[in-house]
Amino acid sequence: MTLKADVDQAVDELTKTWSTTQWGGTRKDVPDPDGMGYSDGKLVNATFLYADMVNSSGLVAATKDKEVVASVVSAFLKTCVRIIRSHDGHIRSFDGDRVMGVFSGPSKETRAAVAALQIHHAVTFLLDPKIQSSFADIKAAGWHLSHACGIATSPTLMVRSGIRNNSDLVSIGVGPNLAAKLSDIRTSKHKTYIGAGTYSELEERALIGSDKLNMWTGPHSLPMGGGNYSYYSSSYRWKIS
Numbered sequence: 395m396t397l398k399a400d401v402d403q404a405v406d407e408l409t410k411t412w413s414t415t416q417w418g419g420t421r422k423d424v425p426d427p428d429g430m431g432y433s434d435g436k437l438v439n440a441t442f443l444y445a446d447m448v449n450s451s452g453l454v455a456a457t458k459d460k461e462v463v464a465s466v467v468s469a470f471l472k473t474c475v476r477i478i479r480s481h482d483g484h485i486r487s488f489d490g491d492r493v494m495g496v497f498s499g500p501s502k503e504t505r506a507a508v509a510a511l512q513i514h515h516a517v518t519f520l521l522d523p524k525i526q527s528s529f530a531d532i533k534a535a536g537w538h539l540s541h542a543c544g545i546a547t548s549p550t551l552m553v554r555s556g557i558r559n560n561s562d563l564v565s566i567g568v569g570p571n572l573a574a575k576l577s578d579i580r581t582s583k584h585k586t587y588i589g590a591g592t593y594s595e596l597e598e599r600a601l602i603g604s605d606k607l608n609m610w611t612g613p614h615s616l617p618m619g620g621g622n623y624s625y626y627s628s629s630y631r632w633k634i635s
Contacts (some may be wrong), residue, residue, distance in 0.1 A: 396440035401496035414484040414551070422482045422499035427563040430554040441502040441592060442570045443483065443549040445474040446515055447491035448453040448540040466525060466532075467491050470539065473521060477512045477634075481505040486563050492577065494570070503547055503588075505560035510543035511600075511632035513611075517541050517585075518631060544576025546625075568623075575618050576625055583629040584611070588622035601632055 413442075414435035417425060425436040447470050453463055471493050475485055478495035482505060487494040497506045522539040524530060548569030555564040569589075576587035590613055603609045612626035 399407050412553070417498070419554075420499055422497075422502075423614040424484045424486065424498050425470070425552045427554045427561055427565065430563075431568055432554055432561075434554060435553045436497055437549060437561040439547075439549050440565075440569060441495065441497040441506045441545060442550075442565065443478065443495040443506045443510055444544045444568045444573045445478075445493050445495070446542050446544075446577040448542060448580065449537070450491045452537050453532070453615075457529060457531045458536040458544075459531075462532070464540065466529075468502070469521060469524075470517070470541070473516050474513055474530055476575055477516065478509050481509045483509060487564070488574050496565070501597060503545075504600040507586070507588060507592070507596055507600040508632055510545055510588075511628065512634050513541065513543055514585045515601045515631035515634055517534075520634070530624075541585060542577050542579055543586045544573040544579070545587070545592050546570070546572035546576065547592045547595070548572075553574040571616060572616075572623055575616060579616075579627075586628045586630075590626065593626045 410433060410610040412435045413433050414437060417436045424438060424440060447467065450467065453466060457463060460504065467480045469507050470491065474493050478485060483495035485493060486496050495506070495509065526537055546569045548567045550567035550569050550615055552563055552565050554561055556562055572589050576589070579587050593610060601608060601610070609630040610626040610628045613624040614627065615622045616625055
């Protein structure tokens with residue numbers, strides 16, 4: 395098949411018919427692209443969590459050892475993955491130094507929020523101290539591991555996209571877009587950002603801190619796609635035990 399024929403086939407798929415079904419409302423699992431056809435779609439009411447490393451380019455500048463950079467990024471991503479999975483979240487995408495977790499089923503908003511607060515704890519009290527004590531050049535350069543987590547919830551269409559042996563799950567909806575945008579916010583203290591819809595569904599354990607105060611500030615406003623979306627932010631951490 396020529397390249398032109400290959401591209402024509404991809405263009406013709408613009409008008410293909412999707413086989414879309416509703417994903418179960420009480421189940422905590424999410425669709426797996428390996429179990430879907432290229433015309434399958436799953437409608438899921440899901441909460442999305444993006445965990446993004448901050449200033450990875452500064453890390454590259456802080457050390458000449460590329461393997462050290464790889465170790466730091468890998469440790470950050472592995473830590474996020476293990477925390478997300480411990481709250482019945484599912485990993486569905488990696489993008490450089492960013493990972494996306496998907497939560498479905500009961501208490502999905504609370505589970506995602508607690509996971510993000512635990513990622514904040516891990517970065518501050520576990521990962522960064524280990525980096526500073528292990529790599530003298532990074533410490534001398536003044537680079538510290540930092541991050542941001544964005545969380546949002548919405549009905550979402552999940553489809554398998556790509557070609558054989560090179561495919562991924564694509565999530566289409568406000569939730570994944572807003573979560574990704576929220577993870578791009580950079581402030582000095584606040585590391586966790588959640589959409590207003592997610593905030594409104596938080597259980598008390600993810601809303602009120604051990605100091606009996608609301609862990610979240612807001613609402614704030616974020617422009618996206620020609621509209622404005624309300625969100626809340628937090629500087630709190632959730633201890634890992």
